[in-house]
Amino acid sequence: MSLVGTVVTQSINLALKTTLACILLIGAYFLSPIALRRFVKDKDGNTIPPGPPTRYAYLRKYAERALDSWAKQYGDLFSIWMGSQLFVIISDPQVAKDLFVTNGAIFSSRKRYFMKSQVILRGRAITGSPYGNTWRQHRRLATLALSPKSMEGHADIMDYEAHMLMKALYEESQRGTTPLNTTQATGRYALNNMLILSFGIRTTSLDDPLVAKALRLTMEFMELTGPWANVIDFFEILQYIPTPKKARGHQLYADMVDTYGSMLLQFKTKMLAGEEVPDCLIKTLLENQESEKLDWEDICMLSAVFTLGGVHSVSGMIQWFIATLPSHPEICAKAQEELDRVIGRDRWPTIEDEFNLPYVRAIIKELERLHAPFWNATPHFTTEDFSYKGHYIPKDTVVILNCYTIHHNEIRYPDPFSFNPDRYLDDGLSCNESSKLSDPMARDHWAFGAGRRICPGIQTAERELWLVCSRLLWSFNFKSVPNEPISLEEYDGLSGRTPKPFRVHLTPRFEGVSKILDSAEDVPFYL
Ligand code: HEM
Numbered sequence: 001m002s003l004v005g006t007v008v009t010q011s012i013n014l015a016l017k018t019t020l021a022c023i024l025l026i027g028a029y030f031l032s033p034i035a036l037r038r039f040v041k042d043k044d045g046n047t048i049p050p051g052p053p054t055r056y057a058y059l060r061k062y063a064e065r066a067l068d069s070w071a072k073q074y075g076d077l078f079s080i081w082m083g084s085q086l087f088v089i090i091s092d093p094q095v096a097k098d099l100f101v102t103n104g105a106i107f108s109s110r111k112r113y114f115m116k117s118q119v120i121l122r123g124r125a126i127t128g129s130p131y132g133n134t135w136r137q138h139r140r141l142a143t144l145a146l147s148p149k150s151m152e153g154h155a156d157i158m159d160y161e162a163h164m165l166m167k168a169l170y171e172e173s174q175r176g177t178t179p180l181n182t183t184q185a186t187g188r189y190a191l192n193n194m195l196i197l198s199f200g201i202r203t204t205s206l207d208d209p210l211v212a213k214a215l216r217l218t219m220e221f222m223e224l225t226g227p228w229a230n231v232i233d234f235f236e237i238l239q240y241i242p243t244p245k246k247a248r249g250h251q252l253y254a255d256m257v258d259t260y261g262s263m264l265l266q267f268k269t270k271m272l273a274g275e276e277v278p279d280c281l282i283k284t285l286l287e288n289q290e291s292e293k294l295d296w297e298d299i300c301m302l303s304a305v306f307t308l309g310g311v312h313s314v315s316g317m318i319q320w321f322i323a324t325l326p327s328h329p330e331i332c333a334k335a336q337e338e339l340d341r342v343i344g345r346d347r348w349p350t351i352e353d354e355f356n357l358p359y360v361r362a363i364i365k366e367l368e369r370l371h372a373p374f375w376n377a378t379p380h381f382t383t384e385d386f387s388y389k390g391h392y393i394p395k396d397t398v399v400i401l402n403c404y405t406i407h408h409n410e411i412r413y414p415d416p417f418s419f420n421p422d423r424y425l426d427d428g429l430s431c432n433e434s435s436k437l438s439d440p441m442a443r444d445h446w447a448f449g450a451g452r453r454i455c456p457g458i459q460t461a462e463r464e465l466w467l468v469c470s471r472l473l474w475s476f477n478f479k480s481v482p483n484e485p486i487s488l489e490e491y492d493g494l495s496g497r498t499p500k501p502f503r504v505h506l507t508p509r510f511e512g513v514s515k516i517l518d519s520a521e522d523v524p525f526y527l
Contacts, residue, residue: 030055033081042385046392049088051079057235058082059228060494064375064404067091071405077391083234085111087379087398091405093412093440099388099399100380100451108452109381111398114233116225119249120256124301127309127378131452137292138302143456145197145281145306151459153279157196159350160520162467165189166475167517168206169506175514179481179503182322183315186468187215190314191307193464198303199263200278204524213259218312219493220252226494227379227400257297260304264296281306310457313373314464316498320371321364321469322506323486323499325478328419335360335473336509345512349470351463355428360470362424365444367469368431369407370419371488372447373496377401380453403446412441432458472506475513479505 034053041047051074059066059082067089070078076092090096099107109131112118117128126142129135144150151158168185170176188211192202195210203211224230224245232238232246239246267282277283285292285299294302325332338359343349354361380399387393408416413423427434427444434444435454448455455461472478480486481503491497508514 033079036081037079040392040394042387042392044387046387046390048086048394049077049079049391050074055081055083058231058233063226063228064402067376067400067402068405068408071402077388079397082228083231084236085234085398086394086396087400088393089400089402091402092409093406093443093446095388096401096406096446096450097440099386099393100401100453103386104452106382106384106386107380107399109383110453111379111381111396113225113227113230114236114239115230115245115249119246120221120224120253121301121305122253122297124298125305125308126302126456127305130381131383138298139456141285141288141292142281142302142306144284146456146460148459150197151463154196155351158193158463159467161189161192161196161202162464162471163517163520164192164522165468166471167520167522170475170508170514170517172206173506176476176505176507179484179505181501181503182319183498183501184211184215186315186318186322187211187218187311189318189468190311190464191215193314193460194306194310196278196280197460198281198306199267200280200283201263202524204522210259213255214307214311217252217255217259218308220248221308222312222493222495224249224252224494227376227398229494256304257300260307261296261300264300264303306457309455310460312493312496312498313457314461316373316493316496317367317371317461317465318468318472319499320488321367321465322472322478322504323502324367324371324419324488325473326480326486326504327488331363331419331421332473332478335363339470339474343474345510348474348516351466353470354466357470358425358428359421360473361466362421362427363473364465364469365424365427365431366419366421368447369413369445370417372403372407372445373498374447374449375402375404375497377403377446377449378453380451401446401450406446430459431462475508475517476506477509479507481505 031054033051033055037048037050052070071089071091076095077088077090079086079088090099110117110128117123121128126135126138129138165185169180169182172185173180184206188203188206191211191214195201195203230245232243264282267277268286271277271286282299282303285294285302289299338357339349342356343353349357382393382395382397382399385395407413410416424444429444431444431448435448437443448458484503486502487500490500492500
């Protein structure tokens with residue numbers, strides 16, 4: 001063979017060997033969970049919980065379906081690797097309580113997700129903060145605005161916002177004569193409640209540019225921050241490469257700082273000029289800025305996270321409510337019979353009526369079970385190695401509350417896929433009270449998460465949902481539009497989920513409805 005021929009043959013051999021080595025390395029990397037589960041142990045020989053044999057790049061749409069089938073195969077505590085990250089998935093109430101509540105000191109942190117915590121929230125905001133003093137301080141400050149006392153102070157305003165939502169739906173549907181898509185109106189309702197609590201302001205119509213802007217920001221946040229949604233979160237090398245998605249994350253951060261930062265500056269200017277400003281989160285933060293050592297970005301992100309946490313979730317739940325009722329006329333009829341009997345038709349329900357209307361309450365709880373906005377809550381993160389019932393959970397593991405599987409447990413919720421409010425008829429507790437029950441199997445549902453990171457907006461959300469859902473039932477009949485089926489299975493959003501866009505007919509139930517709806521006007525007030 002000529003010299004050239006030998007060199008060519010050797011080059012081909014080298015290329016083949018290199019390719020083979022690469023394939024073997026990649027194969028070993030993706031199949032390494034088999035070995036890791038066998039050989040990584042704690043000092044007592046406990047191994048990492050069972051789970052699928054391969055590493056995954058990420059899970060996209062409807063990740064809960066994959067988790068549910070793995071839970072059936074591997075049990076109530078299983079593990080998966082997403083790139084370099086180990087996840088442990090909890091699919092049972094008792095395990096959730098044992099880990100998140102009883103051992104909350106170890107299971108209450110957050111992973112520094114690249115997209116969510118580093119690019120978008122830049123290490124701030126309660127939801128993305130690791131467990132520790134800063135998180136404690138920020139949560140304490142934020143919950144001042146969400147406490148029962150603050151809720152009482154805002155009771156009339158929340159009642160008014162619910163009225164304005166009813167009126168907006170009525171007007172948008174040309175007084176009940178044309179079908180409507182409720183996304184913008186329900187979004188504005190939830191937004192106004194959050195704006196009032198955090199900035200002391202409200203939008204006065206659907207055309208206010210802040211409505212479209214804030215709803216776009218929350219939707220973008222939900223699209224970009226799912227616990228499994230971004231391959232870039234799990235393969236660190238990709239974080240150094242510019243990608244369109246990374247650019248979207250940076251843009252979202254800039255838009256949030258621009259939107260909420262300018263509202264913050266306006267508020268501060270008024271305060272400094274000695275003008276009267278309303279009691280709200282921003283006021284508390286600015287008054288305590290020095291003593292609490294808060295910088296400008298802390299304040300901006302703390303207030304922005306109210307709109308991120310409290311808008312999409314609440315408006316999504318109301319949309320699920322409206323989407324569900326047309327296919328359940330018998331449930332509507334039963335609820336409306338209860339409303340007519342207990343409240344009558346001369347006034348509509350208020351917050352004081354809640355515990356006198358058990359069936360309407362039961363509908364809302366059933367909705368929260370079957371249409372929880374976050375099927376994986378917000379992932380927790382371990383700060384120490386831990387061993388539990390023969391399983392080893394290392395430090396820096398992401399721990400997921402698998403609400404989808406828990407909410408479809410046949411023993412706790414017989415016939416779990418059917419929408420059946422009767423299962424909650426005897427439940428006289430609020431979601432907040434129920435979350436504190438010592439028996440985790442008795443808890444109503446897990447839609448608000450668990451343990452030290454449980455949703456601090458739970459009481460606010462319950463009040464918002466009650467006011468709207470009870471009044472919707474009191475005011476309207478619900479009908480789907482012919483040839484426009486409403487899907488209750490598909491949804492939008494990779495983090496929080498909302499129904500696919502749909503239209504519905506909302507027609508007033510009786511003549512007196514319009515009188516009540518017309519009895520208040522949308523006013524631009526600054527409290
Ligand atoms: C139906 C409405 C809502 C649902 C289903 C919901 C659900 C959740 C869930 C599942 C978590 C994660 C809990 C965990 O890590 O275990 C959470 C956290 C949070 N929620 Fe909500 N939420 C709702 C409304 C609200 C509202 C109205 C606010 C008001 C500001 C809010 C603010 C927050 C905040 C700040 C966190 C982060 C807590 C932390 O990391 O310490 N949420 N929520």
